[in-house]
Amino acid sequence: MYNFEYQNPTKIVFGKGEISKLKTLIAKGTKVMVTYGGGSIKTNGVYSQVMEALSHCNVVEFSGIEANPTYETCMKAIELGKKEHVEFVLAVGGGSVIDGSKFIIAGIKYVGNPWDFIEKKAIISEAVKLGTVLTLPATGSEMNCGFVLSRKETGEKLSIGHPLLFPQFSILDPETTYSLPIKQVRNGIVDAFIHTTEQYLTFPANAQIQDRFSESIISTLVEDGPKVLNNLENYELRANLMWSATMALNGLIGVGVPQDWATHLIGHELTAAYGLDHGQTLAIVLPSLLHYKKSEKLEKLAQYGRRVWALSGSDALVADCSIAKTREFFESLGVKTHLSDYGITPENFDHIIKTMDSHGEFYPKFIGEKGNISREDIKNILEMCR
Amino acid sequence: MYNFEYQNPTKIVFGKGEISKLKTLIAKGTKVMVTYGGGSIKTNGVYSQVMEALSHCNVVEFSGIEANPTYETCMKAIELGKKEHVEFVLAVGGGSVIDGSKFIIAGIKYVGNPWDFIEKKAIISEAVKLGTVLTLPATGSEMNCGFVLSRKETGEKLSIGHPLLFPQFSILDPETTYSLPIKQVRNGIVDAFIHTTEQYLTFPANAQIQDRFSESIISTLVEDGPKVLNNLENYELRANLMWSATMALNGLIGVGVPQDWATHLIGHELTAAYGLDHGQTLAIVLPSLLHYKKSEKLEKLAQYGRRVWALSGSDALVADCSIAKTREFFESLGVKTHLSDYGITPENFDHIIKTMDSHGEFYPKFIGEKGNISREDIKNILEMCR
Numbered sequence: 001m002y003n004f005e006y007q008n009p010t011k012i013v014f015g016k017g018e019i020s021k022l023k024t025l026i027a028k029g030t031k032v033m034v035t036y037g038g039g040s041i042k043t044n045g046v047y048s049q050v051m052e053a054l055s056h057c058n059v060v061e062f063s064g065i066e067a068n069p070t071y072e073t074c075m076k077a078i079e080l081g082k083k084e085h086v087e088f089v090l091a092v093g094g095g096s097v098i099d100g101s102k103f104i105i106a107g108i109k110y111v112g113n114p115w116d117f118i119e120k121k122a123i124i125s126e127a128v129k130l131g132t133v134l135t136l137p138a139t140g141s142e143m144n145c146g147f148v149l150s151r152k153e154t155g156e157k158l159s160i161g162h163p164l165l166f167p168q169f170s171i172l173d174p175e176t177t178y179s180l181p182i183k184q185v186r187n188g189i190v191d192a193f194i195h196t197t198e199q200y201l202t203f204p205a206n207a208q209i210q211d212r213f214s215e216s217i218i219s220t221l222v223e224d225g226p227k228v229l230n231n232l233e234n235y236e237l238r239a240n241l242m243w244s245a246t247m248a249l250n251g252l253i254g255v256g257v258p259q260d261w262a263t264h265l266i267g268h269e270l271t272a273a274y275g276l277d278h279g280q281t282l283a284i285v286l287p288s289l290l291h292y293k294k295s296e297k298l299e300k301l302a303q304y305g306r307r308v309w310a311l312s313g314s315d316a317l318v319a320d321c322s323i324a325k326t327r328e329f330f331e332s333l334g335v336k337t338h339l340s341d342y343g344i345t346p347e348n349f350d351h352i353i354k355t356m357d358s359h360g361e362f363y364p365k366f367i368g369e370k371g372n373i374s375r376e377d378i379k380n381i382l383e384m385c386r
Numbered sequence: 387m388y389n390f391e392y393q394n395p396t397k398i399v400f401g402k403g404e405i406s407k408l409k410t411l412i413a414k415g416t417k418v419m420v421t422y423g424g425g426s427i428k429t430n431g432v433y434s435q436v437m438e439a440l441s442h443c444n445v446v447e448f449s450g451i452e453a454n455p456t457y458e459t460c461m462k463a464i465e466l467g468k469k470e471h472v473e474f475v476l477a478v479g480g481g482s483v484i485d486g487s488k489f490i491i492a493g494i495k496y497v498g499n500p501w502d503f504i505e506k507k508a509i510i511s512e513a514v515k516l517g518t519v520l521t522l523p524a525t526g527s528e529m530n531c532g533f534v535l536s537r538k539e540t541g542e543k544l545s546i547g548h549p550l551l552f553p554q555f556s557i558l559d560p561e562t563t564y565s566l567p568i569k570q571v572r573n574g575i576v577d578a579f580i581h582t583t584e585q586y587l588t589f590p591a592n593a594q595i596q597d598r599f600s601e602s603i604i605s606t607l608v609e610d611g612p613k614v615l616n617n618l619e620n621y622e623l624r625a626n627l628m629w630s631a632t633m634a635l636n637g638l639i640g641v642g643v644p645q646d647w648a649t650h651l652i653g654h655e656l657t658a659a660y661g662l663d664h665g666q667t668l669a670i671v672l673p674s675l676l677h678y679k680k681s682e683k684l685e686k687l688a689q690y691g692r693r694v695w696a697l698s699g700s701d702a703l704v705a706d707c708s709i710a711k712t713r714e715f716f717e718s719l720g721v722k723t724h725l726s727d728y729g730i731t732p733e734n735f736d737h738i739i740k741t742m743d744s745h746g747e748f749y750p751k752f753i754g755e756k757g758n759i760s761r762e763d764i765k766n767i768l769e770m771c772r
Contacts, residue, residue, distance in 0.1 A: 003401025
């Protein structure tokens, strides 16, 4: 196990009916900006629950934060936040709304252009307080301090993190997820799954708790994920999925172990290039990446196959079958795992590499847990994703 | 899964050599009281590492906090802390030193007698900041806000908790555990194990993550515990044990699920009555309690047997065998599981019940996850512990 530091101050308020606790979680008279997305919270009852619980606060609203939140949209929220002297931002939605809101809380307190933070020309030194009401289990953003932001004009999709961006609290009411479009549920399961594998399917570091916790999360997603798709209003299944997704990316399973994240970095480029959903890109990239790096990941793939999928046989056989099982799992959820399934048949992937290169220092020349996946390797992996 | 709230702000600094980070973890010029136990830290190098790293601070020392820390000893530390206007308490040791220090940090800021907190005549409203350097993995006190304190004059052993008692940080260097007496290592493994079962071997609550995380901790203790006893200076094994013990009682596995704690409550009385180590009392009580409550705990015992011990067969068979495996595991560590093994052969257990009753409202008439273990049941369980 490597040395590590771990601290996560976010308060989780979990369970049905807990949105009403906003009454006590935010002080009376606070100027609150409620941020949300396209308005689905207005049809599923979440918006009215939130507004009722915020009757003791002075509320302004900012809607329209899109999937893969953009710099352009969030800058408008920052402008509003500054003008209104907002003291607290309450993000109501999924990872996109929460990620965008993290940029917003840093931006409101910054005199320059907050894109400086993304380009590491400035360091976040102050932020408005943030709370969240999570409605889509997937990204873990409700209990971590990172975010991913896209910039339309440049086609960039980049991420940073800072301890000041941890939410003060996050309310997780599984009932708010009943009305999610099925595609978002599927993508969310894949997202949580692959957040876990990024921190687990690397090389052994003798970290028993981290390994077993990762296997716990994956096993729960494998067991309950497909069930949810056939039992959309089953509270217990929804609760387990929601808590799994939070635990997959709140930092805990990643302490003291090597981390990969190549699937995410490649996936981000596929979203930028072809407009695929984040979860879809991950489901496409992961199986091919695991095959491509099978020899380096052999021990962990074999452990994964035996413990999660109850496979037996030689390490090589178990590794192969575990990758096949993984692909089959995504497909069984209804998330296709080849580019061609989405009608994408590029001649080559030079444009992907070119965009990666254009990110400069924010996109290392070599990625993966061993820092040895080159641009050429990425092209090879993408070829396998066709 | 039940509704729950979870927040744990303690910063964990984990790994070899990390004690030196005290230099930055505590601000220059702070008046620090270093609390410790019987002085083993002076022979194993921990004391000198701590003092060297605190050269930027104004240090006073308080030594002599005993196993099962007492009110009487801690009151002396409180007196010293008040006199010296201590701004920070650094607890260096195991769960006893840390538990005692939690009482101390609340007591220094309180004008009355801090036993009031234990008796719930007063609520903690202020506390000196606390940091810890953990040298004995067992109690989880380094990452929670509770403590257990004994009062010599009355024979009481009682526990309370308050969010102000979370350590600001805890340094966990597995190398500091190499020189522990073997008895403390054994007891520590049993303690972490039974902290986990108290939150896990109850009745099903459809909490997949919590169940699997509990199984992860127990499986790690089962796998690495016996190995440590034969490889006292194996860093990786020590690291896994240390992190397991912290995760067993930092609140995470207990969110949203029923909790038992009857083994602990009965065990506390055995320590008070016969001077047995805390870990020994737990190893004595748990197997008998599980047998006594087998029908109520059947589903979880069967799950435990299948997932942790790879047993198969009917629920009843797997439950029986899982209890036998548990007892065998404690014995294999060298922790005996019958009172007679310790030369204790009381005529009856009336005196235990009498002491319990004397605690008044702090010792409910009925305990356990269903609140249905009566005094009579406790006597029956103790009879099975002979």
